[in-house]
Amino acid sequence: IEIEEQYPLSPQQILLRDSKLRNTEYVYGVVIFTGHDTKVMQNAMKAPSKRSKIERKMDRIIYLLLSALVLISVIGSVFFGITTRDDLQDGRPKRWYLRPDDSTIYFKPTKAAISAILHFFTAMMLYGNFIPISLYISIEIVKLLQALFINQDIHMYHEETDTPAHARTSNLNEELGQVDTILTDKTGTLTCNSMEFIKCSIAGTAYGRGITEVERAMAKRKGSPLIADMASNTQGSQAAIKGFNFTDERVMNGNWVSQPHSGVIQMFLRLLAVCHTCIPEVDEESGTISYEAESPDEAAFVVAARELGFTFYQRTQTGVFLHELDPSSGKQVDRSYKLLHVLEFNSARKRMSVIVRNEEGKIFLFSKGADSVMFERLSSSDCAYREVTQDHINEYADAGLRTLVLAYRQLDEAEYANFDRKFTAAKNSVSADRDEMIEEAADLLERKLILLGATAVEFGHALRQFSVRSTGVGVSARRDARDLHLPPPSQSHSHSQTTST
């Protein structure tokens, strides 16, 4: 009996509006939810026309002048009608030099009312110069020149990305510079949508000699010159790599091979290179690889793995491909991993896992997540460096870094087959408790994990750019003790998007 293959349908498979379709040959069109009641349709409305204060004030002035013009014309026409009618009395003209006895309709005394009405229109035309119509054109020209100045302002030019200011519309030029306070809630973090891999803890050993902004500020307050000197020395030694601010000679340049826990370090770096959803992009000219990631910390992890010898360079529907540094031979070896399942990150789970099969046929579960959920899923038999890692995580949090715990487990075929059947059935179901079934199936596997270590990522220096002295903008943020437990990457992701838009 041939079993028909079924595919699960989840938000991962839906192309939302403004999505970019890449690395895909074809898609199916399916009607899921449509009509005028959908959120997209209800949000679709015409953008309101923006009018600045100057334009609104000018409109009021023009209306005032138009009223004055009509008033003057009406009064003038009334008096004109009265005097025109008086020009003929009993058939004898008074102002004889105007020849009221031989007149057109515009000045006829016997039809003074019609003459007055026609004089109203004449007066409106003659006094029309009262209305400054050209004022709109003059203001429009001024705003256009202002937009040109905005585009050329050197203080609004970003050197790093070579991006000048770009005034797309000149409607609201004079409304600039009105922000005086930025308010953030307690969990909001002002970031620049960039993360830097700076420290890590592997097998109970802390690596990374970088100094964070928080540590530098505290050292400056204490007046400790030693840390400042160390920071200045290390900063000038290497070229800057986006997302990578890690300095430790014990593991860099392949030196991790000679470390006492090199096997754990190898698995740690392999996990960083495999357990993600990034997509590599290879520059055809220079051959460098950049990564498209759902969140900037994922990109930072993959960059860190690359810098330490595990280069992720290709992804297909079913596989992940790396250049790995082989500790036995000391050379780069191509390795591929068959991607069996991806257990996605969400705010409830606070962890992400991938199940892969390596070239030798072994099945591994790689997992990373918040320490609050990962430590309770560790194997109880392996307690060698658990407490040390917890101490490292606390230190990283105090230094203002964002931490993730990395762990893995090897699966046997029977266990995996059982999970695969349950997980696939849960994914293919369309019942209301689908999410619960998926989580149940995933929970069966994410247990008895072997601890590898923890990572520490520093978010970009956003607060520095909101200097009160230079811009006059005050920043007000509520803080409490829970800020020390930084929010998971998902919230950071959403806030970063808010900041960037």
Add this chain to the structure above:
Amino acid sequence: MMEEASTSASGGGGAAANGGQRGFPPARSGVFYRFTQQNLPAWKPAMTPGCVITIFLMIGVTFVPVGLVCLHASNHVAEIAHRYDIDCVPNAYKRNRQAYIKDSSISKNCTQEVKVKYLMRAPIYVYYELDNFYQNHRRYVKSRSDKQLRYGQKYTHSSCDPIERNDGLPIVPCGLIAWSLFNDTYGFTCGSTEIKVNRKNISWKSDREHKFGKDVYPFNFQNGSLIGGGKLDPALPLNQQEDLIVWMRTAALPQFRKLYGVIEEDLQADEIITMHIANNYNTYSFGGKKSLILTTSTWLGGKNDFLGYAYLITGSLSLFLTILFALIHVKNPRPHGDANYLSWNRPNSNS
């Protein structure tokens, strides 16, 4: 409206796309750098109390003497204004002046006597003044043809309506303005001596040379059943009909004066001048007034006190404000801030 369709930027992405990529960074020096960065130096005055007081003082000190000089010049003008349209009506027609003015059989000659109060040095200008005569009426102003006055009768235009043609023949000059030409005449004697009035060069030179043709002669003028004003000599070209030229420069207000002639001899004080007036023009139907003006002139023009009073009031007001500000500044001195804190004096901290 400079508006572009803004595309919504796709969020996320670890490697930010380089928007607005250019081949070279923007220039940070050069000819137009300071202009594009709006850093060119400019004069930004600060109105300190001393500065303001000095300005008002200078205005007052300058304007008050100018006002006094203007008033003095205006007061030196000797002027005789005599209204004659009422006195020249015979007693029999006091109650029905229109019948008097329209009856051509009645003589319109009138003799009036005035006394010269002050010495009047030559040249003495003779003006006629009309009141309640609306030369600025729209129909009146439009009823003329400048091309015809310049080039001749073939340019007679419909804008001259209703004084355009008579019996099918064009009227030169056409229009209501020419048709209602002022036709009172004046003569002056002192005792038994006649005072000559020069009637030449009373119009603008540019009018005689550029606006009225020297080959255009009156034709079919005042030949209709209705005669409005004075007649013209058919043998003289239009550029020599100076009464017509003066009359056709229309006045902006209902009360106006127009030049009639110039007396080239002095009039002594306490002399009795006899004015021989031909009261031909009808101002009785619309309640107008007619006056005869003899006046001298100075560098400022005729008798007009307005300019002097304007200067005097402005200067006095400035002096008053000077004293007021000085007293306020002495009694309640207000410490103004350090000029170094002004934004253009501060070192640039927005970099």
